[in-house]
Amino acid sequence: MSKGKRVLGLVVALSLVLFALYGVAFATKVIKVGAVYPLTGDIAPTGKLCKEGVELAVDIINGKYDLDLIMARTEGIPSLGGAKIKIIFADSQGSPRTGMAEAERLITSEHVVAMVGGYQSAVVKTASYAAERLKIPYVLSDATSPALTRRGFKYFFRVNPDDVISARNFFEFVQDMEKKFNRKLRRVALLYENTEWGSKVAAQQRKWAKEFGFKIVADIPYYHGATDVTSEVLKLKSSKPDVLMHAPYVSDAILFTKTFKKLNFNVPLWMGMSGYLDPNYIKSVGKDGEYVVVRSTFNPDLARIKPLIGKVNELYKKKYGRDMSGIAARSFNAPLVLADAINRAGSLDPDAIRKVLLETDIPGDKILMAWKGVKFNKIHQNIYARYILVQIQGGKYHTVWPWNVASTKVVFPVPAWNKR
Amino acid sequence: MDTTNLVQAMVSGLLLGLPYGLIAMGLSIIWGVMNIVNFAHGEFLMVSMYITLGLYTFWHFSPVMSIPVSAVILFGTGWLVYRYIVSKVMSGPMLAQVVVTFGLSAFLQGLFLFLFTGNYRTVKVSGILSQSTNIHGVYVSYPQVIASLITIVVTLFLSWFMKNTMTGRAIMATEIDRETAKLMGIDTEKVNALSFGIGLACVGIAGAILSSYYYISPYVGLLFGLMSFVIVALGGFGSITGAVIAAIIIGEVESLGGVLVGPAYKYALVFSLYLIVIFIKPRGFFGW
Amino acid sequence: MEKGKHLYYVVLVVLAIVFPIVFNVPFVQHVAIMVFMYGMLAESWNVIGGYSGLFSFGQAAFFGIGAYTSTLLYMQLGLTPWIGMIAGGLVAIAAGIAIGYPCSKLKGHYFAIATIAFAWIINILFTNWSFVGAATGLSPELAPADSWYAFQFRSSKLPYYYIGLFLMLLTVYVVNKVIKSKTGFYLRALGENEEVAASLGVNIAKYRLISISIASFFTAVAGSFYAQYVLYIDPPSVLAHFLSVEIVLIAMFGGSGTIWGPIWGALILVPLSQYARAIWGGMGSGLDIMVYGFVIMVFSIFRPRGVVSFFIRK
């Protein structure tokens, strides 16, 4: 046995023990809540926005704010002596395996009492599985795959609307547009990045298109790291759609916008989601992003009908120096709903929290979103959750639908590239 | 699929392929001279795109003006990377040579993520760089045309340089037979550093011009890098014209294949074509 | 000397068995399970890359094939993943031969890039093939309770830990047996000089395929193990290019072409990356990736033969 070998063996063994100890250490003094987001990898910018939303929510829970919002006027969790919430963030790297491992680590080593967040449906799938297995409540407000709430999980709740609702809202909107402008918009093109999320969105859209009697004229999945999307756009072009429904991440939203312009692809109604809502999108494409209609759950201009939104947006602006995006706002909800439940439960026992989550009935005026409230159904999906649609005008998002909350008139049809 | 769209797809394939060629050319020279695959190639493209972004942000350089700056910086980077990193593994096992560039690529990604966050950025272009033109229904964007023209110019220049200058001939000689070149008094270490520099300078040029129509992020290099490996292996290592021709073929397969077979499969088509060719000609079209 | 060496390994194995009982913390156990999985993957790669000189950068394809085969067999036919695991290994051998046979003339970098291309093709096909769940991937029905038949353990990680440990040791054992045999000598001969090997009667094409088959089989078994551990697979998680790269890095870091090198590599690099992420990853600053890349670079420069080169006295 050489000396080097023994020394190295010792070093490795020692560091493994230290690593292991690191995992065991740290007892809880505050109420720890775990959140797994993609903080590195190509979706990291979006993950950061989610993180900001969560952080602001925690500020509001822990501090005293004069806001008409649950948990705002009190400090911390009153029923637990004002205990503060602390979010432990972890990086999923956009990978389901890492998501699961990090969720497990948060639960078992950091001793978080509940989980929020996730963003990517594939990651939430495994992270929530870990939470379920370890019997820890998981309140989600930012991943949209319908499958997540259809697994019969006991501890898993979703505050935000899913892609079934999204797809239905999209087609409702197109119908409304047909009525408003008295023009048939029956030819629909589906364009989506082909990982779990995009392909599920498309599946729902196909289903609802049939239901509403629309015709799918193009159905195009693509790889979201593509270096070039000419062939995708050419396929779109030759299908001559009235409506484009696009499910991208932000990088591909940028690339497609540029390619639409380059190849002069014009569509009367250009609808998008997710990536189009990322502030990096408008920053990157500038004027070329005008008139896209984007699905959202939130928009600062809703302050007109709901002053709370303006106030929260001001807080956000103060903290991060820009308007609150729909992505941040969405992630903002879960910590509040969870904190409310912990407060009502007056306990950190998972089953107690779960029980009161089931009884949750938060009225619409106590939450940030323009919904009727938060109330979970049998599969733990918030029955009041729905989308709004915003349109990019003048480099900003403006609420255009549903008509009753709209702040701005929708521009239709989208002007051709050469007429802009 | 009507003819206009087919023609459009072919034109787009060409305009897509040529800039690939510029990136691949750099890889090809490095591969040919040192018999090393630079797996950090795509990351250097990323670096040059950030340089272009920086020049734009601070001094309002347009991407075209950034080309020489980016090329020079990348040339220097290549020289240094060779001297202080790659040369240390040249005599080691082949695996170490492969892996060192992998480490470099992860390092660069992490570094740029750390410095500039993962945000997607673009260089705002105006004038001709933001326009496209329409020829009988076929759309051609000027920045891509410029990128393609630059590729052709660089190809011609490098081919001339390799044949007609002392330095170029020294590089060629080293590429063909390193031992003999050494015996003939060529400083092969210098040739290596030079080739690495030239290889990265190609990427520097490509990155600068690519910035005018592509977004920038720390992860942007991955697929570009991968495509350039395939292109070089297809064209045959060390061959400059081989790289360009293979790049055009790849561009066409990607573009036409995407339209005819389905966009979801376009990269599968590209890689399959590569495998088929390599099974028949193990050293690529122009390999020896 | 020989005896001391054996004792050393016996002690290590006993430590490995006691470890999860002492540190009964799921995250620590998870890291250990990942060490076993990557150890197994790196050791399999070692057969082709370390000994036979075929630098495959497409092992993720076989990993994914293993994961998909056992999961599909379980979901469609209710077949226990234990058999599915072996079936996955066999399918991977078939796939390995399908790509290895036409690649039999490719050397060095050309072989490396061909394997990268192959893995990408498999990835793209699986992403678009609805029978295998396309982009959504597959998640097998969760068994109501711990089940050896369904290869699912919800109450504790210990079964996964011991199965993982066993599989890794089995891989090491088999690879060691092979390498010490005539086949192993031939594989090493391929790795060092194919021309001479051929002139001495080594059937290059045949032994290349044997090498690829051994590696593919164990890589696929690791894939099945992963699928049963995470219970959710999709192309980005089991067919990713980065997975292939990780495997090579770990083997190389530990020392390819030696029996224990790849295991050392997994033992050091896997916890390093897991903890680097746990400590710094929450900041999302890229620091962890930077450190990882830097360590790899420094190591390839100063220890190109890996960690095990510390042991070899010159």
Place this chain on the structure above:
Amino acid sequence: MSELLKVEGLTKRFGGLVANDDISFTVNKGEIIGLIGPNGAGKTTLFNCITGFHKPTSGKVFFDGRDITALPPHRVSKIGIARTFQITQVFPKMTALENVMIGAFAMTNSVSEAKDMAAETLSFVGLGKKMDVSGESLPPPEQRRLEIAMALSTNPSLLMLDEAMAGLNAVEIDESLEILRKLNKKGITLIIVEHVMRAVMNICKRIIVLENGRKIFDGEKEKAVNDPAVIKAYLGDVYHAEG
């Protein structure tokens, strides 16, 4: 004397270059044949064609009456033809013993048997004390001998040596010649490509001369020295050069 190897009209083209042009000859059991010719005459190509490393463009190769044209190298090795390479090629990281074992595995599947056989062969070529030295660490002359040992270990009936004595000093050449003679006595037929004329003249009875891919002489060495074509093409120059 019975015929062991027969080459019939063998031609090998690389693109436009004709490396071997219609070469025919036979080798009888127990002979030692010198294959000589200036650089680029096509000797190595001929070796490669016979041993399966190249596929001949046309022509046939028979070994022991059997057509072996275009058999792959490992099959050629199995039927009893062994070779060495112009530029010494050994397995660099393996020990000398392991190097030879690879060849010995042609005879046995057992590792220990292969080890014994290899050790014996190594002693035979005088490397008995270097068994544990890695291939790359051996000095070049010993690598040459290791190569011969490797080839021998496959138990060939025909051994083809490509410049096995290049770079050796006089003493080493004599040692090598001694080994070759012993081999020949054991019944192994030898074809040697050699630039070291002293060696060729010393050991071979018959020589074949190639020039520009064509066979220009085939016969007893004494006659070659007087053959005007050979002198013109080759011998004269070399003798001067060897001077």
